[in-house]
Amino acid sequence: MTRHYLRLSGYALLAATCLSSHAVVSFTTSSVPALGRRTNSMGGIGMVQLNGASDSELQQKQEQEEESTNEDLWWKNYKMEHAKVAEQSRPDFEILSTTLEQVDNKPLVYLDSAATSQKPKQVIEALDHYYTKLNSNVHRGAHTLSREATAAYEGARDKVQKLIHANSRNEIIFTSGATESINLVVYSYARANLKAGDEILLTEMEHHSNIVPWQMLAETIPGLKLKFVKMDRETGAVDLKEFKSMLNSNTKMVAFQHVSNVAGCVNPVTEMVQMVRAQADAKILLDACQSVPHMPVDVQTLGVDFLAASGHKMCGPTGIGFLWGREDLLNSMPPFQGGGEMIDQVTLEGSTYVPAPGRFEAGTPAIAQAIGLGAAIDYLQQLGMEEIEAYEHEMAEYLVRRMEQVDRVTVLGPKSGTPRAALCAFIVDGVHPSDLSSFLDMEGVAVRAGHHCCQPLHQSLGYSHSARASLYLYNTKEDVDTFIEKLESTIAFLTGLEGEGGQADDDFVPFI
Numbered sequence: 001m002t003r004h005y006l007r008l009s010g011y012a013l014l015a016a017t018c019l020s021s022h023a024v025v026s027f028t029t030s031s032v033p034a035l036g037r038r039t040n041s042m043g044g045i046g047m048v049q050l051n052g053a054s055d056s057e058l059q060q061k062q063e064q065e066e067e068s069t070n071e072d073l074w075w076k077n078y079k080m081e082h083a084k085v086a087e088q089s090r091p092d093f094e095i096l097s098t099t100l101e102q103v104d105n106k107p108l109v110y111l112d113s114a115a116t117s118q119k120p121k122q123v124i125e126a127l128d129h130y131y132t133k134l135n136s137n138v139h140r141g142a143h144t145l146s147r148e149a150t151a152a153y154e155g156a157r158d159k160v161q162k163l164i165h166a167n168s169r170n171e172i173i174f175t176s177g178a179t180e181s182i183n184l185v186v187y188s189y190a191r192a193n194l195k196a197g198d199e200i201l202l203t204e205m206e207h208h209s210n211i212v213p214w215q216m217l218a219e220t221i222p223g224l225k226l227k228f229v230k231m232d233r234e235t236g237a238v239d240l241k242e243f244k245s246m247l248n249s250n251t252k253m254v255a256f257q258h259v260s261n262v263a264g265c266v267n268p269v270t271e272m273v274q275m276v277r278a279q280a281d282a283k284i285l286l287d288a289c290q291s292v293p294h295m296p297v298d299v300q301t302l303g304v305d306f307l308a309a310s311g312h313k314m315c316g317p318t319g320i321g322f323l324w325g326r327e328d329l330l331n332s333m334p335p336f337q338g339g340g341e342m343i344d345q346v347t348l349e350g351s352t353y354v355p356a357p358g359r360f361e362a363g364t365p366a367i368a369q370a371i372g373l374g375a376a377i378d379y380l381q382q383l384g385m386e387e388i389e390a391y392e393h394e395m396a397e398y399l400v401r402r403m404e405q406v407d408r409v410t411v412l413g414p415k416s417g418t419p420r421a422a423l424c425a426f427i428v429d430g431v432h433p434s435d436l437s438s439f440l441d442m443e444g445v446a447v448r449a450g451h452h453c454c455q456p457l458h459q460s461l462g463y464s465h466s467a468r469a470s471l472y473l474y475n476t477k478e479d480v481d482t483f484i485e486k487l488e489s490t491i492a493f494l495t496g497l498e499g500e501g502g503q504a505d506d507d508f509v510p511f512i
């Protein structure tokens, strides 16, 4: 059953108003900490309980309290061995050192990188360089600018190939993002190869972009079946036993996330691939949107057939992403869209197509964005994907452990102590995620609220929405500390208002 929150609609309305009104922000932001500051109740409660106790009992109790207070303060001494990743990179992200005029000049604490990452100056300069020095269409002209633009655009393809260890540059198709990459597989490969009686295996954790296109396909092929593997409630990752049990000779397509954008779990891809290969003759699509930006990814080792990712989540521009596929497989697939660039010969009777990648890149591509993605890959590689992964691992543990200690908070996905991504979706008992994110926003802290394009997972966990804090290579321990401090004061403030805010309105979700 879906759990309902008491939504403080009056206050949320105030918060929403604040987003567009500086005058109201000034008033409200100064009120929140004053009203909401969380007090450490340890001393007061202890004294009441100790009335009438003997001296030794009193001392014992005090020692216990000190011990537990020190344990609670473990985070003050938490050391990050790879913190130089953020120290080195942060100055490259000008936006992170700006203060938000709209919210009383509070410094920005950006914790929404799973939605989109910030861009370093190197990427912004690459875009600027293209438009000021190279702007021209690609593959079309013999003139200097066109040749140089083509070289830069194709150079970006080489960089993607190296990043994910693809066999050939021809295996990299530029798309507008992971969503288009998945749709390409659905409308080209699956539409041509799947038929009634076949099964597609997905998980309930998938982003809508890896559910809806398959549902749309199933509507056009009666008898095509979609099956969904559940999340293991213990591990917070995909349920491997169920995954194995749902594979059979009818399974023709398996598509799942590498890293969940809600649970933050890292699915054991190679193990899952082995299960598929042993039990089915199916193609495997990996949604690597939340892994490629954060860790080394090697398509040879993973053993999948297709991989989809978005540039804007890995320091690159919006409007660019890629699909990787095995070259022979790509060349066996019909084009996704028709138009210029993807053809070999066109007559009025019919057309023939060039091999991959050209056959899947109809029309003028996103040239500047591809070049920007290339610059982003250079940037990530110069920091080192292993280093980024190691740092985010430390940050993930820190974030989740701290979240687990906040009253009323339930963290979704794996518990602390388990390797996971540096993102944390959570529920606050009695507080609507949208209220929470609106009030945190007034403190300069940007977190996301909603279903994060994962309604089925939320429904399955018994929630309609959650809030989510997601980190990237530029976030620091101090960012997490500020977030936790503001989270605690906001929860205290909002729960102090419980019952005063009006009607429960669980359906109202201003942000998704």
Ligand SMILES: Cc1ncc(COP(=O)(O)O)c(C=O)c1O
Pocket (backbone or CB within 6 Å): 114, 115, 176, 177, 178, 179, 180, 207, 209, 210, 257, 259, 260, 261, 287, 289, 290, 310, 453
């Ligand atoms: C796991 C996952 N898959 C797919 C997508 C879709 O990516 P895009 O919107 O860039 O196409 C996202 C975006 O949030 C995601 O997190």
